[in-house]
Amino acid sequence: MAEKNLNEISGDARKLFTKGTEAMARENLDYAIALLNQALEKEPAFFDCRKMLRDAQFRKAGASRGFFKKMLSGAGSSPQVAKARISLNKNPGEAMATAEQILNADPNNSAAHRIIVDAGHALELPRTVALSYEILVKNSPKDKGLVIEFAKAVSEIGESSRAEKILLDMIRDNPGDGELNDALKDLSARKSLNEGGYGALEGGKGSYRDILRDKEQATALEQEHRVEKSEDVTERLIGEYEDRLQKEPNNLKLVRQLADLYTEKKQFEKALSLYDRIKNSDMGNDPSLELAMAKTVVKQYDFKIEQLNPFEPDHATQVEKIKAEKLAYQVAECQKRVEKYPTDLAIRFEMGQLYFQAGKIGEAIQEFQKAQGNPHKRLASMSYLAQCFAKRKMNDLAARTLQNAIKEKTIFDEEKKDLIYNLGSVLENMGQKEEAIEQFKQIYEMDAAYKDVSAKVEAFYSGQ
Secondary structure: OOOEOHHHOOHHHHHHHHHHHHHHHOOOHHHHHHHHHHHHHHOOOEHHHHHHHHHHHHHHHHHOHHHHHHHHHHHOOOHHHHHHHHHOOOOHHHHHHHHHHHHHHOOOOHHHHHHHHHHHHHHOOHHHHHHHHHHHHHHOOOOHHHHHHHHHHHHHOOOHHHHHHHHHHHHHHOOOOHHHHHHHHHHHHHHHHHHHOHHHHHOOOOOHHHHOOOHHHHHHHHHHHHHHHHOOHHHHHHHHHHHHHHHOOOOHHHHHHHHHHHHHOOOHHHHHHHHHHHHOOOOOOOHHHHHHHHHHHHHHHHHHHHHOOOOOOOHHHHHHHHHHHHHHHHHHHHHHHHHHOOOOHHHHHHHHHHHHHOOOHHHHHHHHHHHOOOOOOHHHHHHHHHHHHHHOOOHHHHHHHHHHHHHHOOOOOHHHHHHHHHHHHHHHHOOOHHHHHHHHHHHHHHOOOOOOHHHHHHHHHHOO
């Protein structure tokens, strides 16, 4: 369905919207929210109504900030979220209505906005999709994948310049990120096509005569598009930053961005030289800088592997040798950062991962136990701890750790599915088949395609 304006909706929905607007003007927010929800149930494609509803929801939340702040932690796990996800494929309109009920209480709820995005795609409501993406990005501004999705959604509603700005803002903080630069190039190419009239041709409308008035104009447009598609954004930024650095030699933020760009272009020595320049300055005592340098060296090792001839008879041996060297470097380098920043629990988590990868399970356990103190790494640390316990055949400890992590994980997302699946696997290893299958059934209810839960659950029922 296409999104509708006030003149395209039914009379009943128009009356409800008008009353809702009047209630908003009187600051009767509860009544306005109820009326606007009713209007959307009749006309889910009525975008102006949804936008006004969102405004009302946020105004109400702002007026009750203390109360809502207390309830946010549990909102993502409500039965309504599960209900909406279950109905998403069969009835996206119903899923969207259920999501709005969640947003009435918590307008920032990411799980509900993700449901609206998925339902909006299914119902072909691009402005509705973009509206929820905007809030999702505000909730998770550093989520690169989410920002790219948001930019695409904004582009699809005809706001190409705004979409480019969204990506450029993130590229400024991550100048060497290839995925972001590719997304920007793709967006620019699409903008060029649409502004040139090619979008109409793709849809079977219009003609070249409408777009190209003469041969010279045709050639100019073709060349412009070819340049736009082939332009290397990274090279352009390197040139700009090098020029700026001549004028601003003490701009260490610029030096950092330039180093990131050289890493992206696999010019590792130049990148490391620039990183060293910062390290030797007053701003050198920065764990994020040392991490960036470490990642650059790791990429050097990966590049060495890429350069190997796969047809050499000892190719596999060479690959394993470089991988072993890389892991040894990572462990040694991270140990230095742990010693230098002993209270940085994010580094402790990284150290635990490397110990786990190197098979040093005892050392990994100690690091993950400490890393639990970082709220951003807590659940991931508990997941790794459980894996460490399981490797040591301490299945009861693994199960208890996973159960505690699951209790703390409110939103039923990929991370929670992984925790539940691992708990089921541990319980299987303990011979507790009934308890294990209950874990797999939880995932099956929400996502039957996850790993092999479908086979496990269906085998259980067929064996009864």
